[in-house]
Amino acid sequence: MSLDADQIVDRRRLRRKVTFWRTLGVLAVVAALAVGVGVFAAERVPAGSPHVARVVIGGIIRNDRERVEMLEEIGRSGAQAVILSIDSPGGTVTGSEQLYDALRRLAAKKPVVAVVEGVAASGAYIAAIGADHIVSRRNALVGSVGVIYQFPNVTELLKTVGVTMEDIKSSPLKASPNPYTPVTREARAAVESLVADSYGWFKGLVGERRQLSGSGLATVSDGRVFTGHQGLDLQLVDQIGDERTARAWLAKEKGVSEHLKVRTWTTGRVTSEFGWLLGLGHAALESAGFPQLASVFSRSARAAASRVQLDGLLAVWHPPVE
Template identity: 40%
Template sequence: MSLDADQVVERRRLKRRLTLWRVIGVVAVVAALLAGMGRFDLDSGDHVARILVQGIIIDDQDRDKALAAVAKDDHAKALIVKIDSPGGTYVGGEALFETIRQVADKKPVIALMGTTATSAGYMTALAADHILARSSSLTGSIGVIMQTADVTKLLDKVGIKPISVKSAPLKAQPNPLEEFSPAARKATEDVVADYYDMFLDVVEERRKLPRDTVKALADGRVFSGRQALANGLIDAIGAETEARKWLDETHKIAESLPVQDVEVGDDDEPWRKWVDSKIEKVLFSERLSLDGVISLWQPNLW
């Protein structure tokens, strides 16, 4: 009798253990599915992809990979690029422009300007097939800038004399620790002028404007959305609703098709995105100095 009782107790324990492990297994499977949902969104059916370009634009491999995936995804019928950026490095803007154009080779791309889409932010919009802005959006600021400082007189006052040994006079110029010589200034101005011409080429080609008109608009000024429309820098005033109407009327992509946001980077480490966003401004000045020429509206404010 006692043996039977022991067996019953043991069986009950075994059932409880099995139930526990089954629950753990179900929870693990559900967690894995939830974790993977964001990563595999683009495989869940026909949709319109949407990517957000905000803050300072730099060369970003994760972003480029995400856009390349959109280009290859047959379920992504179009791409909406939402821009809220004052610009960034010229290389960053150029890379983003080229990557979006690769998407545009496969499917329609439309740009939506938010509060600000200036400098490299405007260059990003130029990659789209159609550009929309709010009436009060700020855009334009077409141009580039390279900044430096001459602190040699300040160092003289505190008794410090910088010494450099270099292979040629223009090596490491401009340099805050050396006087900005006429030759160094000329060489730097030539570089800035070349970047500027490249920017003008993009505007002229994408907006189909005469070169003289582009030069007149590309004096560094910003435009409201209404001014940009009047000057041919954008196509229409509107937001996402108008973007969907354009896709429907021009490319027969139904307004009822769902929108799915493009995830950039590793979804397994969301904390890293949060940390990066907090320290972005701290690191930005260093990243700019590495890139050199920038295309940014009001660089001193960022």
């Protein structure tokens, strides 16, 4: 017997609801497992007992008060040494400076060794030189010593649609440059002075921490990235290897037993490493027939993201897209 139209509609609605709750359940389980694994890893070694602290530096580096407080707590803990596990293209100049300063304060209390797992470029390299020793995988990327300031300019686009932006400013360089008017020579010079000042600080930091000067410093500070193998010859890193290499160095140079357990410290914040869950959640809600809820979900995610915008001056590496 064939189903009438109402029964077909009811069954489809029921199927969408079942799909929605199943998907939501899977997301909840995955999120709980991700957070649970992190908590378990952090708590299986008591903070007060002797251990080696592992701190993961990943993603975009921004100002992060919670991370600074965590590093300060490590300094007061039973950690005998600290391993920085780095895989980051860098981030904001101020965020990188904050992290570097916190690491140097920590290094005054505990030996700190950086391990470049994938990328330690720009601001992430600033973090690496905050350590006492840098170990890098042979084909990891290091360097990208430099500062960049980027802004869009849509003046030609506005002309095509007949739109102009009018400004009433207290002085010619107020809010300059902006994307709505051509960049003046004075505005460009003002921004160039900012970039040059921060670049001078970054370059000086590399020279001081890596004992480089003259042509050697000039070579490593022209903005390029280098492999770990190249960086070894250029004095950007101290050893080729991995975390085991770092443990061996700590044992030999600092007397930190290789038998100590490792405790991964985290701030407890669900970071961008779990951002894929947001996209998966939106897709699940939309496919389950709840487009309005999916829109609310997306707006909430965008609002959260807007609170962590990058500042103007960046120490971040990203390969050009041809």
